[in-house]
Amino acid sequence: xxxxxxxxxxxxxxxxxxxxxxxxxSIKEVISIxxxxxxKESLALxxxxxxxxxGFINSEIAYNEKLVxxxxxxxxxxxxxxxxxxxxxxGKIYMLGKIEDYKAFTNxxxxxxxxxxQIHSKWLWKEGKPxxxxxxxxxxxxxxxxxxxxxxxxxxxxxxREISENVLKYYPRHIESLSNVAVSYMVAGDLxxxxxxxxxxxxxxPKDVVVLNNIAEAYHRKKDKPNALLYYQKMIKAGTKxxxxxxxxxxxxxx
Numbered sequence: 001x002x003x004x005x006x007x008x009x010x011x012x013x014x015x016x017x018x019x020x021x022x023x024x025x026s027i028k029e030v031i032s033i034x035x036x037x038x039x040k041e042s043l044a045l046x047x048x049x050x051x052x053x054x055g056f057i058n059s060e061i062a063y064n065e066k067l068v069x070x071x072x073x074x075x076x077x078x079x080x081x082x083x084x085x086x087x088x089x090x091g092k093i094y095m096l097g098k099i100e101d102y103k104a105f106t107n108x109x110x111x112x113x114x115x116x117x118q119i120h121s122k123w124l125w126k127e128g129k130p131x132x133x134x135x136x137x138x139x140x141x142x143x144x145x146x147x148x149x150x151x152x153x154x155x156x157x158x159x160x161r162e163i164s165e166n167v168l169k170y171y172p173r174h175i176e177s178l179s180n181v182a183v184s185y186m187v188a189g190d191l192x193x194x195x196x197x198x199x200x201x202x203x204x205x206p207k208d209v210v211v212l213n214n215i216a217e218a219y220h221r222k223k224d225k226p227n228a229l230l231y232y233q234k235m236i237k238a239g240t241k242x243x244x245x246x247x248x249x250x251x252x253x254x255x
Contacts, residue, residue, distance in 0.1 A: 012085060012128065015078030019091060022071030026064040063099050071095070083115060086123040086131060090141065097148050106159040109145050110166045112138075117170045142167060143176050150183075157184045175201045175208055182214060191218050207238040216250065225254050 001021060004014050075092045078085065089112050096105040116123075121135035131137060142163065149160045164180035171177065182197035195218050201211045216231035232254075235247040 010081060012078055012082045012088075015074045016088065016091065018074035019071040019078075019088075022067045022074070023063075023095060026067035026071070028062050028064065029060070065099055068095060068099055082124070082128075084119055084122065084124050085128070086112075086134075086138070087125050089115075093145060097145070100152070102149060102152060102156050102159055105145070106149070106162055109142060109163050113142065113163070113166045113170070139167070139171070139174065139176075143180075146176075146180050150180075157187055160184050173204050175205055175211065178204075179211060179214060182218075186214070186218060186221075191222050194218055206234075209235055209239045209243050212238060213243075213247075216247075220250070220254065228254055 001018060008014060072092055072095060075088050078088050093105060093108045096108060116138055121138055123131040123134045125131045146160050146163055149156045161181050161184040164177040167174050167177040178197045178201040182194040186194035198211055198215045198218065201208065202215065212231050212235045216228050219228035219231060229251060232247040232251050236244050
């Protein structure tokens with residue numbers, strides 16, 4: 001890497017190579033014993049005399065954040081020179097998620113959304129090649145990042161909302177983001193605010209089963225049986241066999 005840097009100090013692939021090098025060095029496996037099972041690879045322990053469960057040996061991946069930050073610093077250098085390299089941006093976002101720095105993760109996603117609007121989705125990928133179907137790929141990836149935050153726990157839901165509202169600044173008819181914002185409000189207990197976004201999403205695509213289900217759920221929680229029933233019936237008309245079965249089960253719970 002040092003020789004590469006001497007010969008081509010501004011080669012974009014050099015910054016990525018440095019990032020990969022430091023991230024690779026940062027990874028360490030941590031073995032622990034406890035009562036909770038953490039992952040499918042955990043080894044169950046039994047009491048030799050009674051045969052009863054005695055805990056688990058768990059293997060977890062941890063990161064040396066000092067080395068991770070050295071790798072991220074190289075991506076920052078690369079992005080300063082090549083801001084439209086989406087692989088660098090996504091590499092940085094991915095790693096911030098791995099170390100669970102969700103605030104920095106969110107800020108980087110929002111920065112990418114803003115820059116996407118500036119360049120009209122004209123992103124480059126590995127080796128500086130134009131990214132095919134870049135706008136769709138970008139928005140799909142952003143939705144994956146929102147899912148990452150959602151899965152991290154309710155305490156991070158305001159960050160999920162931040163990202164989705166940032167998408168809506170540029171794509172006000174983006175149904176996934178409307179749904180994300182709605183869900184964040186519903187989980188927080190603000191059903192009326194959630195419905196506001198969901199009903200807007202329904203006007204854009206009246207047959208989106210996820211939206212219809214969330215509207216029905218919101219009305220169900222509000223104990224508004226007529227509207228909950230109405231939207232479960234809409235699910236039955238628009239959904240797959242599995243959606244229909246689910247909606248019918250939910251209707252039974254309304255009685």
